[in-house]
Amino acid sequence: MEIIKVKNLNFSYDETTPTIKDVSFSVEEGSYTTIVGHNGSGKSTIAKLLDGLLEKKSGSIEIGGLELNEANIYKIREQVGIVFQNPDNQFIGATVADDIAFGLENQQVPSDEMPKIIEQYAKKVNMYDFLDKEPTKLSGGQKQRVAIAGVLAMNLKVIILDEATSMLDPQGKVEINALVNELHEKSNLTIISITHDMEEVLRSDHVLVMDNGEVKISGTPEEVLSNEKELIDLKLDLPFVYKMQKELYNVGFEFEKQLELEGVVESLCQLNLKR
Numbered sequence: 001m002e003i004i005k006v007k008n009l010n011f012s013y014d015e016t017t018p019t020i021k022d023v024s025f026s027v028e029e030g031s032y033t034t035i036v037g038h039n040g041s042g043k044s045t046i047a048k049l050l051d052g053l054l055e056k057k058s059g060s061i062e063i064g065g066l067e068l069n070e071a072n073i074y075k076i077r078e079q080v081g082i083v084f085q086n087p088d089n090q091f092i093g094a095t096v097a098d099d100i101a102f103g104l105e106n107q108q109v110p111s112d113e114m115p116k117i118i119e120q121y122a123k124k125v126n127m128y129d130f131l132d133k134e135p136t137k138l139s140g141g142q143k144q145r146v147a148i149a150g151v152l153a154m155n156l157k158v159i160i161l162d163e164a165t166s167m168l169d170p171q172g173k174v175e176i177n178a179l180v181n182e183l184h185e186k187s188n189l190t191i192i193s194i195t196h197d198m199e200e201v202l203r204s205d206h207v208l209v210m211d212n213g214e215v216k217i218s219g220t221p222e223e224v225l226s227n228e229k230e231l232i233d234l235k236l237d238l239p240f241v242y243k244m245q246k247e248l249y250n251v252g253f254e255f256e257k258q259l260e261l262e263g264v265v266e267s268l269c270q271l272n273l274k275r
């Protein structure tokens with residue numbers, strides 16, 4: 001089932017320049033979609049349109065069978081959560097615990113059940129020791145951890161992550177990605193992740209490539225990567241395994257499976273033995 005259907009979406013911040021131009025795509029329930037594109041291509045704007053934080057100019061957005069409009073916005077927000085690119089825009093509470101609680105209140109979680117859920121998710125993102133701290137005093141990466149805990153705790157159907165781990169160190173990114181993946185797989189959670197991490201793109205089910213307010217390429221990672229020249233023209237990086245496979249192919253290695261690290265490692269070992 002398609003949980004999100006976007007058709008001919010148009011939006012502009014002012015009257016003169018269109019920011020989103022005739023964008024159409026759909027998202028399967030329980031799938032993992034990545035959105036890539038260079039700065040200013042309209043990715044964050046799409047995220048905000050999907051959560052009803054910006055109002056479209058024309059076109060339609062349907063989420064969970066409901067048309068996104070004024071009458072349905074609260075019902076839709078019970079299903080869709082967003083972690084903003086800039087975590088400073090996410091906080092309203094006096095403490096980290098208050099912030100996680102805020103989302104739960106919106107989901108009408110009974111107050112006696114809240115402390116347990118808050119502690120559970122704070123632990124999952126390694127922020128348990130910070131529950132009484134003021135969110136404004138945290139580092140960027142710590143704020144991102146709290147913001148992610150907040151949406152994950154809400155038991156939503158769709159989570160939109162807008163470069164949500166950009167301020168974490170590499171190890172932190174790996175941990176948080178693993179946590180998101182675990183919940184995605186366990187609870188049929190639909191993920192839309194705006195990212196520059198091409199390895200994450202490779203792991204996703206569906207990829208949207210944005211440029212200048214338009215979806216230029218979409219499909220599975222394999223389909224999208226087959227447009228190598230266009231991706232390079234759009235100044236996007238290619239996944240490490242893809243680049244390695246290409247280099248190895250050029251020196252005579254053949255691969256049964258595309259985009260698999262095992263084959264690359266094996267070829268590299270053979271190459272090393274030959275030398």
Ligand SMILES: Nc1ncnc2c1ncn2[C@@H]1O[C@H](COP(=O)(O)OP(=O)(O)O)[C@@H](O)[C@H]1O
Nearest residue numbers: 013014019037038039040041042043044045046
């Ligand atoms: N609040 C705003 N007011 C006016 N223009 C904006 C605003 N936010 C973003 N834009 C413009 O809209 C375009 C798309 O921005 P954005 O969606 O943030 O891109 P991305 O997330 O892909 O970097 C850019 O040209 C940006 O300058």
Ligand SMILES: [Mg+2]
Nearest residue numbers: 043044045085
């Ligand atoms: Mg952005």
